[in-house]
Amino acid sequence: MTKPILTILVCGLALSSCSVLKQAGFTAQDAPVQTTVSPTSSRFIDEISVTAVVPHDARPEKSTLGTRGFSLEKEDPALPTVSPEMIPNPAAGSNVTALQLKYAPLLNTSASSLYNLSLLEGIDSWYGTRYRLGGTTKKGIDCSAFVGAIYASVFGISLPRTAREQFRVSKRVSRTELQEGDLVFFNTRGGVSHVGIYLQNNKFVHASVTRGVVISDLFESYYIRRFVGAGRIESKTGN
Numbered sequence: 001m002t003k004p005i006l007t008i009l010v011c012g013l014a015l016s017s018c019s020v021l022k023q024a025g026f027t028a029q030d031a032p033v034q035t036t037v038s039p040t041s042s043r044f045i046d047e048i049s050v051t052a053v054v055p056h057d058a059r060p061e062k063s064t065l066g067t068r069g070f071s072l073e074k075e076d077p078a079l080p081t082v083s084p085e086m087i088p089n090p091a092a093g094s095n096v097t098a099l100q101l102k103y104a105p106l107l108n109t110s111a112s113s114l115y116n117l118s119l120l121e122g123i124d125s126w127y128g129t130r131y132r133l134g135g136t137t138k139k140g141i142d143c144s145a146f147v148g149a150i151y152a153s154v155f156g157i158s159l160p161r162t163a164r165e166q167f168r169v170s171k172r173v174s175r176t177e178l179q180e181g182d183l184v185f186f187n188t189r190g191g192v193s194h195v196g197i198y199l200q201n202n203k204f205v206h207a208s209v210t211r212g213v214v215i216s217d218l219f220e221s222y223y224i225r226r227f228v229g230a231g232r233i234e235s236k237t238g239n
Contacts, residue, residue: 099124106215108201116180122154123205123213130212143195146207147183150197155181155236163195170231175218178230184218186226198230 099120100111107114114120126149132140141149144163151157159166167185178184178198186194188209196206202218216223 103215107199107203113200116154119150119154119180119199122150125153126150126213128212128214129207131207131209141207141213143207146213147195147197150205151233151236155233157233157235159233164192166195167192167229167231170233173230173232175227175230179232181233181236183231183233185228185231186223187228188226192228194226 096111097117099117100114102124103114103120104111126138126141126146129138129146130140131142133142134145135141136145136149144159144161144166147163147166148159148161151159160169163185166183170183173179173182180199182198184196184198184204185192186196188194194206196204196216198204198218199215203215204218205213205215207213208216218224218227
């Protein structure tokens with residue numbers, strides 16, 4: 001009899017507890033949920049690009065140099081303004097003359113290495129003049145007359161009229177010791193019959209029968225086979 005009574009009391013207490021919980025508005029769904037985060041389960045978001053927005057005033061400024069055909073991007077507003085006059089010009093400040101620029105390629109050298117401008121001027125005044133045997137003017141001149149004219153105008157020295165006589169009054173020098181202004185002699189018609197003035201780099205100027213006053217190379221096959229010797233005019237030394 002006692003056992004049934006205890007059962008009835010326990011069931012009554014349980015029912016009363018459920019009603020109390022319902023009145024308080026608490027359900028099992030409201031219970032806090034505990035989650036366990038594994039340290040190895042962290043993930044990073046890949047393939048995300050960030051674009052910086054640059055204010056218009058901070059963007060690079062372009063300064064166009066129309067005369068040079070290019071533009072300079074000036075990223076720092078503190079940089080000085082560049083003008084065409086400030087750009088180095090390789091030819092600016094150079095002291096070379098038009099004659100040096102003209103004869104440098106013919107002598108296979110640099111323009112600045114041609115120091116004897118008076119010699120270049122003398123040569124240029126005759127350059128291209130046609131050859132004429134016995135001639136002494138711009139209408140036509142032969143080899144020895146041309147050499148005599150250059151020596152008279154450039155060095156102030158009077159030379160004999162013919163190539164043979166010029167060979168006789170000059171001092172023999174080796175071809176390896178040639179200096180600017182030395183005379184070079186050739187056998188073109190028997191004996192010493194042609195003469196020219198040595199310049200540099202194996203080049204010499206002369207009145208050629210076929211081309212007139214021109215610059216040639218000593219090692220051209222025609223001249224190397226006919227070379228007789230070289231001579232130096234003593235009174236010209238040091239000038």
